[in-house]
Amino acid sequence: MKRTIPLVITFVCGVVLLAAHFSPYTHRWGEAAMIWFDILASIAFLLGGGNLLKVHLKKVFAQQAGWAYSLITVVAFVVTLWVGLVKWGAPPAAHLEHYGESFAHVPLEEFPFTYSVPGQLPKTAERPLLPASVRAQLSQADGQVVFRGWLLPNQKSDLLAYHPTLAWRCLVEQLAKAAQPSAGFRGKLAYYPEPQALAFRGSMTPQERAELEALSPSDAWRSAVAALYEAGQRQTEVVAPTAPERFTPEQARKISPALDYDPASRRLQIRGPMSLSERQALEQQFPLARPKLTADPALTSAHQPESSTVPLRPSAHQPGTSIVQGESSTVQLGTANDQQRGFADPYRHHLWKALEDQGPLTAKQAEVFQAHWERRWTVEQLLEAIRMAGVGEPTEKTACQMLAEKEQGVADIQPIGPLEPDQTLRPEQAAAIRTWAAGPNLYLEDLLEQLAKTSGGQSPGFIQTALQNFFHQVPTEAEAKKTLCVELLRAGPLTEAQREFLLADYRAEWAWRTAVGELFRQAHQVKFPWSGQYNAAGSPFWWIYEYMFKPLTATMFALLAFYVASAAFRAFRAKNVEAALLLGTAFVVLLGRTAAGTVLTGWLPDWLGWLRVEELTVLIMTIFNTAGTRAIMIGIALGIVATSLKIILGMDRSYLGSAEK
Amino acid sequence: MFSRQRGCLVRKKSPLAAAGEGGLRSRSGEGASSSFFLLWAVWVGLLSGIAFPACSGAMEAARRGADPGETHLLLLPPSELEALDAPWDDGSRLLLCWPLQTADTPDAKPLREFRIFQAAEPCGPWQPVAAVEPKPKDIRRGRMEYLVDRCEPGREYYFRLTAVWADGGQSTPVMAGPVRPVRQMFDGSRAWLAGFVVLVSGLVLWSIQRARSGRPVHVRRIAGLEAVDEAIGRATEMGRPCVFIAGIQDMNDIQTIAGLTILGRVAETSARYAARVEVPTCRSLVMTAARDTVQAAYLAAGRPEAYRPEDIYYVTDEQFGYVAYVTGQMVRQRPAACFYMGAFFAESLILAETGNSIGAIQVAGTAMPSQLPFFVAACDYTLIGEEFFAASAYLSGQPDQLGALWGQDMGKLLAGCLILVGSVLATLAAATGWEWLADWTHFLQNTLLQ
């Protein structure tokens, strides 16, 4: 019996896997068999781990030869297992945490809102089940499709992909429109079916609480609303050692009514959780990097020798202030000569001069500085980005629109509607952008204000979007100076004063961002603490992997180079003709893979070109080597077939340890 | 007692060397299984390797050139489109067919391509599927076909076909549908493969039956397997253990199973000689299987009390971690014999060189072609590819197991004949330019052997 059961399992699994390869109906059986194997292998790992501990601990306690290695093995095993299993230091998965939202548990069956749309759930033999994301919430009753909850965007996508007909897709669109919170709570309130959680974004006001509680008398609903209200009232505060120059309490409330800032004590406070957009807005309170201003052609007609500008006094520079707003009245943004000669980028000139004044700079550093400046963004790039954003997009028809066309008898329905008209930047708007870019400190909201003025109210949406996307990639001026500092240090030395000049602003910015990040973290309600990756960057497991495991693996791999050399010295002997041929071939290939081969036979004329070492190498690898490998692989394949057949049919049981047939 | 041949590339066990030494003196049932076939296959492979690439280009040019001027043919717009379920498939394909009619009328125009669209409903919206051009063969047939894949079984599809002319204009679309792809019981694209599997398996089973009926089967001497006993004997004499490494893959790899098969024999011999065999494994499941194998081997040898389960242990799944441990153990414990039987990757040379440095006798067997050169260079004996799989039969000595080897050899003969036929066909097709030869070669290459 002990031998029979494994043989039966072997036979059944072998036949199933063979059948799965040839019969489409049994594909899933083959996959199931492989999954069973994976499960068994995983369970066997527990045995293996236990065995490892047992063997090595025994060695350690008995102080057998090599017990120190066993001790290291045990310690490494336990530490790695621990940090990996508990995911020590691994932050929760960002896409599951729903930053900015508070959660309260409401079981699905107690969720008070259902929505129905007339129609039928499609049923096909191939897809008997609804998509997993909606299975628990969607049902059919009395000719209506009923949905309990509020339809999320991913659920809508899954339902649209479930069946291709226009009637079904129109039904899904209607359901998506109906199954939403009331207008006042759109974008704030959501229900997530998997954790069965009611979510509210930001801090709930008492009025909102009253409105929500009035929506349903259900106890579960009311207690969830109360919990969300309480979560939204929790005050969190941090002390920010530095603050952006223009950051005021009004600025904070402009970002979010739940935010507050006390300049005296430098306390930054928030009520309830902080969303990612609020965090981003808080962090982006510093001026953007200056652009590379190109010369105005109208000003380049006269070239005059460069006059020196009055340098800044480095000791007077304060962190958080822009260099061009130096405290001294001697600071100039460029002389009239500069402008006449078309040097419309005085900031660059000033930055260089300021660095020169605080210490020597080498020619290489000058090149690096120029290269750094060449990489800065230009106004032309910004205008191009806005122009691209204004290009009209084709409109996509909804499924209901296409269904309506179908019912009207349209024979060839097009999914794409007419192109939206192109939106262009007006000359005054472009001029406003240029003026802003030439200004001392570049704040995006200043630009948006100016553009709003030129547009008579609010700047067009496409411009706002284009600006947000463009400047998302542009660093702040402090970051740009820090990058410049690193590049200059690679090219030569910098004095303490120069380093301080370049890094001071970034230091302040970094401190502010750290404070904002800390506030974000403290204000966040962790939903799934163990959802993160066990090897998340910065975690102890990652550290072990990056700085211990990878170097050790690379070292072991590198041993091959040494062992190949010793094997070559010891074993490669031309003892007969075949061995001599083999060695000759090895020499050709070894030389052909290096420059030495080219040098040795490069002098051969073209008609003897095939004798050049590199060409011979290709010939050997493609013809002779491939032929030999193919022959061996054919033999191996047939050996596998015969062995597998004997094992499946139980003719060969030696792997079970039995010598009998 | 035992003289070990070391440091010799050629005298070790490469089939080429064995061929030179007398593997060609094959007796009945033996010849094809061995180096003779290997040599023959290498030369045929050379022939195919040299001839085929040189000829395929010429052949393809011959095929293309057979119908000059097809790009200037005037075609009528397609008059109909037929959509059928593709036969004998997994329900993911549909077959579209439409007629190709050449004519010399004003309606006929030079074609750029056909565009195929699909939709879930007859009114659309239509999604592009493919843009295809007719081949000369299609024009000769007067009919073109296209296989639409990535369809969902049971779902309705509609198709639309439009001809796009060279001047950019388009013909009136023709439609077909609804059609539903159906999953069949058998995947027809694998019919030939199934046939080969049945043929080769049948040959193996027939040869096993033949051997059981009493026909003698002679297998050439495999030096590596002959040396197992001597290696274990040496270890016993020196009072040092043996190390057996069953590869670094899991039980779902046939090489691991073949390795465990040999482990059974090695363990049995060790039990009889009272030698210790240590089996560090790279996978937990291999550890449990190896323990069963060794325990049964000790029982079969009549020495169950000598079995030590702590000699078979799990190290780690990680490739280089495993080899670091094993080499460390080898350097400290200095085993007298090392057996490497299974699937190996980059660690093969590290293991073999370490074994060499401690003076152990090493026998290796693997079916990884890229690792064979390292084992051949550094080990005393190497089982190459099929020798490794034949080990179980060889060591058991049982007639029906040996009979399976004969069936394997028949399979190799079949493979060799197909290579020869294909090379000759391809060469002749290129040399003569005859289309029927090119068609046969194409059939052999893309249908029979797909």
Add this chain to the structure above:
Amino acid sequence: MLEKLQHLDRRWVFLMMLLAVAVPMLADWQVPEKSTLLVRQTFEAIDRLPEGSKILLSWDWDPSAEGELGPMANAFVRHCCQKKHKMVFIALWPVGQQLIDDTIEKLIQADYPHLVYGRDYVNLGFKPGNEGVIKVLLTDLRQLYTTDARGTNIEKIPVMRGLNTVRDFDLVVSVSAGYPGIKEWVQYASAAYPNQVRLITGTTGVSAPLLYPYIPDQLQGMLGAIKGAAEYEQLLLEKYPPTHGEEVGKYQEALRRMGPQLAAHLLMIGLIVLGNILYFASRRKQS
């Protein structure tokens, strides 16, 4: 002496290998590379295209193959930038998308800042599906790539105008470490549309022998292993010498790695020859 050499401790051999690799690396010893025909064909495939040609670059590799493929990927991109070709990047491997971002940041933005994203090059990112992606690219790439990797609608990207299928590109370059990779490009793109899809590749030394049968019909050029990369870099440096501002070092990585490779190979040959000399000498002595 003979005895001593015959029983030379292997650690001396290890030391020799260490020196053979370390000394050229530390001394930054580079040898000029002479290009072979295949590498020249690969070079010409990009070089003879007129300025502004549309090139599809598929990054089918991950950091584990950086040793061999990193330098050739950089060389391809530099060549395209020098020729002012329009570059469209895609990835068939998940990590390929980050490698494309690295390439854009460290090469194009650093050394060719005048090139504008969207106008001169675009990153369409990674799409799962292996060879299925290639099949879709053959018919309608906009079906799969509705936006670029940054989320911009593909209709708004100037460089993508007029590019609907892989046949609309003037050249396809695949830097390939395995599956899916150049073999899938050959099988599904080049074989499906012979003479309409021009394809070149940079691949690892292990994969290169398997691709020779496809040259020159389905595959118009190939760089195999670090040697091919070094030859390509040499050709590139000769034809387009570094100009002011370019950080040249990153375009000589393969050349830099050939020094240790040459030294190691010569050491191997020397050891084999020495071993055989010792063998024959001892045999003569015995006889």
